[in-house]
Amino acid sequence: MVLSLNLQMHTFILAGGFATRLWPLTEKRAKPLLPVAGKPLVSHLVEQIPEDIPITVSTNAALKEGFEQWKDVMNRPNLTIIIEDTKSDDHKLGALGATAQWLEQEAIDEDVLLLTGDNYCGFSIPEFIRSASTGAPLLAVHDLGDLGKASAFGTVITDTNNPKSVIGFEEKPKEPKTSLVSTGCSLLPKETLSVVKEYAKEHPDNVGGIFEEFLRRSIPVECYTFSEPWFDIGSFDAYLEASRALIGENIALDTGTTFENNTCEGSVIIGKGSTVRNSELRNVIIFENTTIDDCILENCIIDNSCILEGIELNGKMLREGTHLAQHRNK
Amino acid sequence: MQRYRTLLNLWLLSDLALFVGAYMAAYLCRVGWILSTDFPLDKHITVAAIIAPLWLIVLITTRTFSLTRNQATLHNAAYIIYAAVMGTALFTLTYYFLYGAFFSRLLLVYAMVFTILFTIVWHVLFEKILRSALRKDPAVFRALIIGVTRESKRLIQTLNDTKNPITPVAILDGRGTKEKEIAGVPVKGKLNKLEDVLQEDKITHLIQCSDLEQSLNLLGACRKQGITYMLLPSVLGIVERDERVESLEGQPVTMVAPKEGWWTWFFR
Numbered sequence: 001m002v003l004s005l006n007l008q009m010h011t012f013i014l015a016g017g018f019a020t021r022l023w024p025l026t027e028k029r030a031k032p033l034l035p036v037a038g039k040p041l042v043s044h045l046v047e048q049i050p051e052d053i054p055i056t057v058s059t060n061a062a063l064k065e066g067f068e069q070w071k072d073v074m075n076r077p078n079l080t081i082i083i084e085d086t087k088s089d090d091h092k093l094g095a096l097g098a099t100a101q102w103l104e105q106e107a108i109d110e111d112v113l114l115l116t117g118d119n120y121c122g123f124s125i126p127e128f129i130r131s132a133s134t135g136a137p138l139l140a141v142h143d144l145g146d147l148g149k150a151s152a153f154g155t156v157i158t159d160t161n162n163p164k165s166v167i168g169f170e171e172k173p174k175e176p177k178t179s180l181v182s183t184g185c186s187l188l189p190k191e192t193l194s195v196v197k198e199y200a201k202e203h204p205d206n207v208g209g210i211f212e213e214f215l216r217r218s219i220p221v222e223c224y225t226f227s228e229p230w231f232d233i234g235s236f237d238a239y240l241e242a243s244r245a246l247i248g249e250n251i252a253l254d255t256g257t258t259f260e261n262n263t264c265e266g267s268v269i270i271g272k273g274s275t276v277r278n279s280e281l282r283n284v285i286i287f288e289n290t291t292i293d294d295c296i297l298e299n300c301i302i303d304n305s306c307i308l309e310g311i312e313l314n315g316k317m318l319r320e321g322t323h324l325a326q327h328r329n330k
Numbered sequence: 331m332q333r334y335r336t337l338l339n340l341w342l343l344s345d346l347a348l349f350v351g352a353y354m355a356a357y358l359c360r361v362g363w364i365l366s367t368d369f370p371l372d373k374h375i376t377v378a379a380i381i382a383p384l385w386l387i388v389l390i391t392t393r394t395f396s397l398t399r400n401q402a403t404l405h406n407a408a409y410i411i412y413a414a415v416m417g418t419a420l421f422t423l424t425y426y427f428l429y430g431a432f433f434s435r436l437l438l439v440y441a442m443v444f445t446i447l448f449t450i451v452w453h454v455l456f457e458k459i460l461r462s463a464l465r466k467d468p469a470v471f472r473a474l475i476i477g478v479t480r481e482s483k484r485l486i487q488t489l490n491d492t493k494n495p496i497t498p499v500a501i502l503d504g505r506g507t508k509e510k511e512i513a514g515v516p517v518k519g520k521l522n523k524l525e526d527v528l529q530e531d532k533i534t535h536l537i538q539c540s541d542l543e544q545s546l547n548l549l550g551a552c553r554k555q556g557i558t559y560m561l562l563p564s565v566l567g568i569v570e571r572d573e574r575v576e577s578l579e580g581q582p583v584t585m586v587a588p589k590e591g592w593w594t595w596f597f598r
Binding site for chain 2: 018019020023024026027313315316317318319321322323324
C-alpha cells in the first residue's frame with residue numbers, strides 16, 4: 001500500500017454495474033471482484049491509493065455481500081461500502097447519478113478521485129494525483145499507440161502546444177485524430193463538484209460527458225497520459241486479454257491447487273483449491289475449487305466449483321457449479 | 331404436476347374403456363342387438379378386457395401420450411392404426427387360445443376400424459381438454475424462452491395459438507432487447523436474471539432460441555434444477571426444417587441430408 005500524501009481527498013469507486021456481458025461470471029459477483037492475476041480487479045486499484053485517502057465503493061444491493069467479504073479481506077480502516085438503492089439492471093441510478101447522490105448525501109467538500117471499478121490501470125495512482133494542477137479536473141488517458149484501435153473508445157484531443165491540456169473529446173470516432181483514449185480514472189477538484197451534481201441530474205449515465213461539460217463551461221481539463229497497461233474488463237475477450245497481458249506465457253497456481261500431468265500454452269491461471277489433471281490448457285482461467293480431468297480447454301474461463309471430465313471446449317465461460325462429464329457411447 | 335398426472339391417468343383409463351367399447355360396438359354391429367348364444371357377448375368382452383391393457387401398452391410405446399405429441403396428425407394416426415392392428419391380432423390369438431374357436435372375420439375388421447376411429451376422435455378431443463386444463467392459470471408446464479428472435483416470436487405465437495400445454499411465461503434475451511413483451515409474454519431482462527426467473531416463475535421447460543455461446547450454462551442450470559431443456563435447430567443455423575435426430579453408433583446426431591425421393595424415407 002502507498003503511504004500518505006497528506007491531501008484533502010476522497011476516492012469514490014463505481015462498482016454498481018450488473019455486467020451482463022460477462023454473464024455467467026458476474027451472476028453472483030460484481031465485475032470489479034473478478035480475479036485478475038490472482039486478486040480481485042478492484043484490489044489492484046485500492047492497493048495503489050495512498051492510505052490516508054478514504055475510499056468509498058458504490059455498489060448495488062444485489063452485489064453487496066461480495067463487496068462486504070472483499071472489504072474484510074482488504075482490512076483497510078477507511079474503506080466504506082455504500083449500497084445504491086437498486087436491485088436490478090432496469091432501476092440503475094447511473095454511474096454519475098450514483099456519484100452525485102454520494103456527493104450530496106455525504107456533503108463532500110474535498111477533491112474526489114473518481115475510479116471505475118472495472119478498469120485495470122497499470123500506472124502509478126499517487127503519481128497521477130501528484131500531477132494534478134489546482135482547480136483543474138484531471139483525466140487519465142491511455143496512449144494506445146494505434147489510431148485504428150482508438151476508434152473503439154472515447155478519444156481525448158489535446159492541445160498540440162500543451163499536451164497536458166484537453167481541448168476536446170470524440171466518442172468512438174470512425175477516423176480518430178489521436179490514439180489517446182479516456183480511461184476510468186479521474187480527479188475532480190472540489191470546485192467542480194457542483195457542476196458534477198448539476199450535470200448528473202440530466203445525464204446520470206454519462207460519466208465521460210462531465211469532462212465535455214467542463215470544457216463547455218470553460219473549465220480547463222487536464223490529462224495524465226500513460227502507456228502502462230490499461231484494461232477495461234467489459235467482455236469475455238477483454239478479460240482473457242487482461243489476464244494474458246498480466247500473467248504472460250506462464251502458469252499461475254494459487255494455494256491448495258493440484259496440477260498434474262498437464263500440457264499448457266499461453267497464460268494459465270488456476271484458482272485456490274482447484275485440481276487439474278491430464279489436460280491440455282491454452283489461455284485458461286480456472287476459478288476456485290474446480291476439478292478438471294482429461295480435458296482440452298482453449299480460451300476458457302471456468303467459474304468456481306465446476307467439475308469437467310473428458311470435455312473439449314473453446315471460447316467458453318462456464319457458470320459456477322457446472323458439471324460436465326463425457327459419457328462414452330452407450 | 332398433480333393436475334397432469336390425474337389427467338394422464340384419466341386418459342389411460344378412458345382409453346381402456348374405449349377399447350372395450352369399440353369391441354362391444356363391433357359385436358353389436360356384426361352380431362346384432364339380439365345376443366348370440368353361438369358367439370356369446372361375455373366371452374367376447376372378457377377377451378377384449380384382457381387385451382385392452384396390452385393394446386394400451388403398445389399405444390404407450392408409440393409415445394402417443396407424450397406431452398409434445400400433436401394428436402391430430404397423420405403421424406399420430408399411423409401409430410394409432412398400428413396399435414389397433416396389434417390389438418386385433420392379440421384379440422384373435424387370445425380368443426383362440428382361451429376358447430379354441432375362430433369367428434367372424436368381418437367382426438374383427440369392425441373391431442379394428444372402430445378402435446382406430448374411436449381412438450383418434452377421443453384423442454383429439456381429450457387433447458383439447460388436456461391442453462385447456464394444463465394451461466389454466468397457473469399453467470402446469472411453464473416455459474422460459476431464451477432469445478428474442480423471429481424464430482422465437484413465431485414459436486411463442488404458435489404455442490399460444492395451439493394452446494400447447496407448454497406455456498411460455500417469460501423471456502430472457504442475452505443481448506438486451508428493448509421489447510417489453512412478445513405475444514403477451516413478458517421479456518424479463520438479460521441472462522443475469524436466469525436464476526431468479528427459473529425460481530420465481532417455477533419454470534419447467536427452457537427453450538433456447540438464441541445465444542448459442544451460452545448453451546452449456548443454460549443446460550447446466552436446467553440439469554441442476556430438473557428443468558427440461560430444448561434447443562431450436564435455428565440456433566445452430568438449421569432453418570429449413572429438414573433436420574432429424576438419428577443415432578450414429580449409439581451417438582445421437584442431428585442430421586440434415588440432401589433431399590431425395592420419398593421412398594428413401596424407409597432406408598435412410
